[in-house]
Amino acid sequence: MRFTRRQFGAALTSPVVAQGQAKKRIACLSSTYHVRSHSDNFITRFLEGYWIGDRYYEPPFTVASLWMDQVHPADIGNRLAAAYNVRVSSSIEDALTLGSGKLAVDGVVLVCEHGNYPHNVKLQQLYPRYEFFEQVVRVFRSSGRSVPVFNDKHLSYDWKKARQMYDWSKELKFPFMAGSSVPVTFRRPEVDPPLGIRMESALAVGGGWVADGGIFHILETLQAFVERRKGGETGVRAVRMMTGDAVWKAADAGQWDRALLDAALSRGQRVKPGRPEDTKNAVLGLVEYRDGFQAAVLALGGMVSDYLAAYRAGGKIESTLCYIPIENSNNFSNLVHGITQMIATGKPSHPVERTLLVSGTLAALMESRHQGERRMETPELDVRYQVSGRSWYAAGVGS
Numbered sequence: 001m002r003f004t005r006r007q008f009g010a011a012l013t014s015p016v017v018a019q020g021q022a023k024k025r026i027a028c029l030s031s032t033y034h035v036r037s038h039s040d041n042f043i044t045r046f047l048e049g050y051w052i053g054d055r056y057y058e059p060p061f062t063v064a065s066l067w068m069d070q071v072h073p074a075d076i077g078n079r080l081a082a083a084y085n086v087r088v089s090s091s092i093e094d095a096l097t098l099g100s101g102k103l104a105v106d107g108v109v110l111v112c113e114h115g116n117y118p119h120n121v122k123l124q125q126l127y128p129r130y131e132f133f134e135q136v137v138r139v140f141r142s143s144g145r146s147v148p149v150f151n152d153k154h155l156s157y158d159w160k161k162a163r164q165m166y167d168w169s170k171e172l173k174f175p176f177m178a179g180s181s182v183p184v185t186f187r188r189p190e191v192d193p194p195l196g197i198r199m200e201s202a203l204a205v206g207g208g209w210v211a212d213g214g215i216f217h218i219l220e221t222l223q224a225f226v227e228r229r230k231g232g233e234t235g236v237r238a239v240r241m242m243t244g245d246a247v248w249k250a251a252d253a254g255q256w257d258r259a260l261l262d263a264a265l266s267r268g269q270r271v272k273p274g275r276p277e278d279t280k281n282a283v284l285g286l287v288e289y290r291d292g293f294q295a296a297v298l299a300l301g302g303m304v305s306d307y308l309a310a311y312r313a314g315g316k317i318e319s320t321l322c323y324i325p326i327e328n329s330n331n332f333s334n335l336v337h338g339i340t341q342m343i344a345t346g347k348p349s350h351p352v353e354r355t356l357l358v359s360g361t362l363a364a365l366m367e368s369r370h371q372g373e374r375r376m377e378t379p380e381l382d383v384r385y386q387v388s389g390r391s392w393y394a395a396g397v398g399s
Contacts (some may be wrong), residue, residue: 024343027062027095029132031115032070033077033346038152039068040076041181041332042339047084050333053396057333060340064105067095068216069128070115092135103143107343108136111152113213120157122370123211124363129163131152137168145175148346150339153180154216154359157366159380162359166352171274177339177348178355182217182307182322183224183391184338185331186398189266191320192391193311199229202295202311203260206305207304212366215285216298219365220358221307221322222287226295227354232386234290236361238377241369247284247298248277255286256296260310263319270305279303285365290382323398332393349392353385 026046033039043066049058066081067089079299081088089095091196098104111131117123129151140146149169155162169176193199204222206214218219227233242250251258264272276282310319338349360381369377 026107065095112274124157148175151178203258236381263309264308267321357383
C-alpha cells in the first residue's frame with residue numbers, strides 16, 4: 001500500500017503520530033553537524049519542525065540520541081542536543097540502545113555528508129555510509145528486531161557496498177529509504193509524467209561540482225522521471241562519461257537529445273546567458289537502460305546553478321525546474337516529510353530501489369571517467385522496480 005498525500009496528511013495529525021501518549025523515538029547519526037550541513041537540514045527539522053509551503057509541521061518524533069563522527073569547528077550539534085535534552089552518544093551502538101544494551105529507538109536517520117573524508121583517484125569522496133550502516137545492522141541483529149532506516153544521498157560510492165546495504169534491509173525486513181532532496185522538492189511547473197508514459201528520451205541538467213556527489217543529484221533527478229516510463233524500471237545496461245568537446249560531438253552524433261537541453265535551460269532561474277557549448281567544464285553521463293531506453297545527465301558548472309529536467313514523449317517535450325530555495329534549504333522539508341511517513345507507518349514515500357540503481361550507475365560513471373571515458377557495461381545493475389501514483393514531490397511554488 002502507498003499512502004496518497006491526503007492520507008499522509010491525515011496520518012500526521014492522527015493520535016498515533018502526533019497526539020499519542022508517547023512519541024516515537026529516533027536516533028540521529030551524523031558525520032558532522034554545522035549550519036547548512038545536511039545534518040542541519042535533516043536533524044534540526046526533526047528537533048524544531050519544518051514548513052512545506054505555508055504549512056508548519058511540528059516535530060513528529062522525539063530525537064532520543066545524537067552521534068557525530070566528527071565535531072566541526074563551528075559545531076551546532078552539541079548545543080542543539082543540550083537545548084533539546086538529546087543524549088549525545090559516544091558510539092552508534094549507544095545511540096541505538098540508549099545505554100540499555102538492546103535496540104531502544106523506533107527509527108534511525110543516518111546523515112553522512114560533509115566532514116573531512118578523503119577522495120580516491122576516481123573523484124569519489126569516501127564517505128563511510130556503509131560502515132555506519134553496518135554498525136546499525138549489528139545492533140538490529142543482536143537485539144532480534146529492527147526499525148526503519150533513512151540514509152542520506154547515495155548508499156555508497158562502491159556498488160558492492162550499496163548492494164549489501166540494500167540486501168541487509170531485505171534480509172532483516174526493515175523499511176529503508178535513501179536519496180536526495182532534489183527529486184522531491186518543488187517543481188516549477190509541476191510536471192509529473194503519467195505512469196506508463198511512452199517516453200522517448202530524457203535529460204537532467206545541473207551544475208556545481210562534478211565529483212560524484214554533484215553528479216548524484218542530477219542522476220537521481222533523472223531517475224525520478226524516467227522510472228515512470230512504460231514497463232517500469234528494468235535496470236541499466238551500460239554507461240559512459242564524457243567531458244569537454246566530446247560532450248557536444250555526442251549530441252551531434254545523436255547520442256543524446258540536444259533539444260531537451262534547450263527546453264530544460266528555459267526553465268532555469270540561475271542560468272547564465274550564453275551557449276552551453278562554451279562551458280569549459282561540461283560533463284556528460286550517458287545511461288543505456290536494459291529495456292533499450294536511453295537518457296543522459298549533464299553538468300554545466302559555471303553556467304547552471306539549478307537542477308533541471310526534460311523528457312520527450314509522443315514528439316512533445318516537457319521540462320521543469322526542481323526548485324531549491326537557497327534562503328532556507330526548504331527543499332529538504334518534503335524529504336523529511338517522507339521519512340516521517342516511513343517511521344510512522346512503515347511505508348516509504350518512494351522506493352529505495354531508485355537510490356540503489358542510481359548508486360550503482362554513479363559508481364559505473366565514475367569508473368568510466370577513470371578508464372578514459374570508455375563505455376562500461378553494467379550487468380550487475382539488474383535493478384527492477386515499479387512506482388505507483390503521483391510522484392512524491394512538494395506541491396506549490398515553494399518558499
